[in-house]
Amino acid sequence: QVQVVESGGGLVQAGGSLKLSCAASGSIFGANTMGWYHQAPGKTREFVAAIGSSGSTMYADSVKGRFTISRDNAKKVVYLQMNSLKPEDTAVYYCNVFLALSSRHYWGQGTQVTVSS
Numbered sequence: 001q002v003q004v005v006e007s008g009g010g011l012v013q014a015g016g017s018l019k020l021s022c023a024a025s026g027s028i029f030g031a032n033t034m035g036w037y038h039q040a041p042g043k044t045r046e047f048v049a050a051i052g053s054s055g056s057t058m059y060a061d062s063v064k065g066r067f068t069i070s071r072d073n074a075k076k077v078v079y080l081q082m083n084s085l086k087p088e089d090t091a092v093y094y095c096n097v098f099l100a101l102s103s104r105h106y107w108g109q110g111t112q113v114t115v116s117s
Contacts, residue, residue, distance in 0.1 A: 002026040002106040006095045009111030012085055016115070020080040022095030022108060031100040034071055034078035038091035038113070045094065049080060063089075085115045 008020040022034065035050030035058075049059045049069040057069055066085075071078040078095065095108040 002028060002097055002099070002104075004095050004097055004106050004108035006093065006108040006111040009093060009113045011114045011116065014085060014087055014115055014117050016085050017081070017083045018085065018113060019082070020093055020095075020111060020113075022078045022080075024076040024078075024095075024097050024106070028076060028097070028099065029101060033096075033098040033100075035096045035098070036069065036078075036080045036093055037096055038089075038093045039110075040088075040091040043091075048093070050096075051078060082113070085113075087115045087117045089113060090115050 003025045006022045012018050031053050033050050033052050036048040037045045038048050039045040047060050048063055049067055051057045051069045051071050066083050068081040091113060092110040093113050094110045097106045
């Protein structure tokens with residue numbers, strides 16, 4: 001089993017910054033991808049950013065140039081540095097761990113990010 005725990009959400013003014021962290025524990029073997037999704041009220045969960053075990057990254061167009069994803073493989077932690085935040089970034093942010101060997105996804109409980117205008 002894999003456990004995923006997010007932290008770092010909060011309230012920030014537009015233009016401000018927040019850094020989210022996600023710690024994974026348990027049976028993580030082989031190639032894996034760690035990423036972030038967000039879900040605003042009344043909307044579906046959407047992809048934000050992801051990073052592979054080799055360090056390759058992907059970003060949603062809406063966050064390119066503002067958000068940076070990184071990871072510490074030794075600690076099994078992934079980070080999301082969010083700069084120049086906008087009110088439309090307000091959502092619950094979920095961490096996702098995908099294990100290639102089992103093709104399974106694991107989700108955290110989510111952390112709220114609120115950006116005031």
